[in-house]
Amino acid sequence: MITLEDVSKTYSTGSPALDGISLNIEKGEFVFIVGDSGSGKSTLIKLLLRELRPTSGKIVVNHTDVNRLKHGKIPMYRRGIGTVFQDFRLLKDRNVYENVAFAQRVISVPSREIRKNVPSVLSLVGLAEKYKSKPKELSGGEQQRVALARAIVNKPPILLADEPTGNLDPKNSWEIMMLLDQINANGTTVLVVTHNREIVNAMRKRVITMRKGVIISDQKKGGYIDED
Amino acid sequence: MRISTFFYSLGQGIKNIWRNKLFSLATVATIAACVFIFGVFYSIILNFQNIVKQAQTGVAVTVFFDDGTSDERIEEIGNEIKKRGEVSKVVFVSAEEAWETFKTQNLGDYVDSFGDDNPLENDANYEIYMNDVSMQDNLVAYLESIDDVREVHKSVILASMLTSVNSLISIVSIGIILILLAVSIFLISNTVALGIEVRREEISIMKLIGATDFVVRAPFVFEGMLLGLVGAVLPLVAIYFIYGNVVEYLTQKFRLLDSLLQFLSISQIFNTLVPVAVALGVGIGFLGSFTTARKHLRV
Numbered sequence: 001m002i003t004l005e006d007v008s009k010t011y012s013t014g015s016p017a018l019d020g021i022s023l024n025i026e027k028g029e030f031v032f033i034v035g036d037s038g039s040g041k042s043t044l045i046k047l048l049l050r051e052l053r054p055t056s057g058k059i060v061v062n063h064t065d066v067n068r069l070k071h072g073k074i075p076m077y078r079r080g081i082g083t084v085f086q087d088f089r090l091l092k093d094r095n096v097y098e099n100v101a102f103a104q105r106v107i108s109v110p111s112r113e114i115r116k117n118v119p120s121v122l123s124l125v126g127l128a129e130k131y132k133s134k135p136k137e138l139s140g141g142e143q144q145r146v147a148l149a150r151a152i153v154n155k156p157p158i159l160l161a162d163e164p165t166g167n168l169d170p171k172n173s174w175e176i177m178m179l180l181d182q183i184n185a186n187g188t189t190v191l192v193v194t195h196n197r198e199i200v201n202a203m204r205k206r207v208i209t210m211r212k213g214v215i216i217s218d219q220k221k222g223g224y225i226d227e228d
Numbered sequence: 229m230r231i232s233t234f235f236y237s238l239g240q241g242i243k244n245i246w247r248n249k250l251f252s253l254a255t256v257a258t259i260a261a262c263v264f265i266f267g268v269f270y271s272i273i274l275n276f277q278n279i280v281k282q283a284q285t286g287v288a289v290t291v292f293f294d295d296g297t298s299d300e301r302i303e304e305i306g307n308e309i310k311k312r313g314e315v316s317k318v319v320f321v322s323a324e325e326a327w328e329t330f331k332t333q334n335l336g337d338y339v340d341s342f343g344d345d346n347p348l349e350n351d352a353n354y355e356i357y358m359n360d361v362s363m364q365d366n367l368v369a370y371l372e373s374i375d376d377v378r379e380v381h382k383s384v385i386l387a388s389m390l391t392s393v394n395s396l397i398s399i400v401s402i403g404i405i406l407i408l409l410a411v412s413i414f415l416i417s418n419t420v421a422l423g424i425e426v427r428r429e430e431i432s433i434m435k436l437i438g439a440t441d442f443v444v445r446a447p448f449v450f451e452g453m454l455l456g457l458v459g460a461v462l463p464l465v466a467i468y469f470i471y472g473n474v475v476e477y478l479t480q481k482f483r484l485l486d487s488l489l490q491f492l493s494i495s496q497i498f499n500t501l502v503p504v505a506v507a508l509g510v511g512i513g514f515l516g517s518f519t520t521a522r523k524h525l526r527v
Binding site: 049072075076077079080083089091102106107108109110111114150154 | 232430432435436443
């Protein structure tokens with residue numbers, strides 16, 4: 001599903017953010033990517049979203065050679081990847097329903113289907129009752145559920161979650177992880193970038209550990225590896 | 229574009245206008261000023277052209293012949309003149325007709341003192357009417373070069389005045405309109421750029437979700453076109469009401485020039501002004517917003 005071959009990325013400022021990393025993630029896998037700040041996790045996410053191009057190496061996502069992707073094809077490529085961020089990135093002037101519907105509107109899904117899909121995905125994340133609430137009326141955990149609903153409403157085969165529990169308390173963090181697990185169980189390939197040691201250790205999924213732009217460990221059913 | 233996407237983009241465009249009320253207002257005001265001035269000059273030009281056209285129908289060049297020129301030669305010259313492109317009509321006035329007209333117009337009771345004499349027996353002439361008075365100089369030069377032509381009378385002042393005023397109004401209007409166009413496009417560009425800045429986060433989410441550039445830009449282009457449309461319609465409404473009053477005032481004020489000042493009706497003006505002004509407003513809006521959105525929304 002996702003293949004990186006000897007991928008490096010060096011910013012104009014100097015030292016490489018990624019230094020010749022290679023990895024392969026199969027369809028339907030649940031993978032944690034862990035590492036300290038500056039380890040290259042965010043760069044990896046940006047490369048997968050085609051926000052950046054690698055300095056060298058090859059990236060293939062869902063049979064698409066990302067480096068060769070023409071500008072006009074990027075939107076279609078991104079529709080295959082749902083994204084969730086630490087800061088939720090919800091539209092504050094719109095309610096829960098509108099935030100989720102937004103993801104369908106911008107890719108021109110017919111209104112009839114939007115009216116069917118949005119309540120369904122809101123039920124899945126447990127927010128069916130709060131569809132009229134504005135983001136500021138929701139707790140952090142609830143806001144992240146809205147972001148999650150928005151990320152999966154278009155049914156992407158891949159879900160990228162960049163520190164999805166970074167702003168949440170342990171209870172909410174765990175609930176979000178359970179939702180991600182459920183989404184993965186339905187066939188979606190899930191990549192979670194996180195610092196959350198307890199969750200990584202508890203879930204016993206594949207764990208890729210990065211440090212200073214290289215992969216230092218790739219464990220099946222692994223745990224969090226400390227810096228030292 | 230799907231209908232739902234169309235209405236979504238339109239709705240977002242309207243919201244943008246509302247969010248940046250002051251900028252939107254300034255933009256509409258500038259476009260309105262531009263279209264208003266355009267409309268005013270357009271109305272003046274159309275009316276002036278109409279007046280010129282009316283006046284031109286009465287402007288004629290008169291050609292007189294040397295003494296003793298035969299009727300055949302005069303007819304031959306007439307046929308040559310008729311072939312000229314500048315000429316719309318050639319009227320032959322015989323010496324007798326010239327004398328009759330002169331008598332009627334100028335002599336009154338003194339006519340009997342001339343008896344059967346015709347003092348204008350050598351004044352048979354052609355009255356030559358033109359398609360366009362600006363061609364008069366060319367035509368006169370040609371006529372003066374013809375053998376057996378004694379004299380050519382022309383209306384220098386009227387012809388050159390009509391032509392000059394016509395071109396002056398056109399040049400001034402074009403200049404003013406071009407300046408206002410540039411200001412309008414600049415203002416629209418600023419309004420749209422502000423809207424893009426305000427919605428920066430929303431745009432980044434749209435791009436991450438996989439919205440095409442077209443969908444991302446559409447609300448801003450709609451915003452610009454709507455501002456342009458409103459900016460065009462307002463001055464048209466104003467011109468509609470002002471035009472009738474101005475025409476009525478001028479007609480009253482210059483009653484003596486009634487035959488010369490024949491104004492066009494508002495519907496004759498609006499037949500072309502409405503589509504042109506709306507296209508101008510919407511065009512300015514489209515151009516300003518499209519180029520700005522394109523510049524600021526590159527992925």
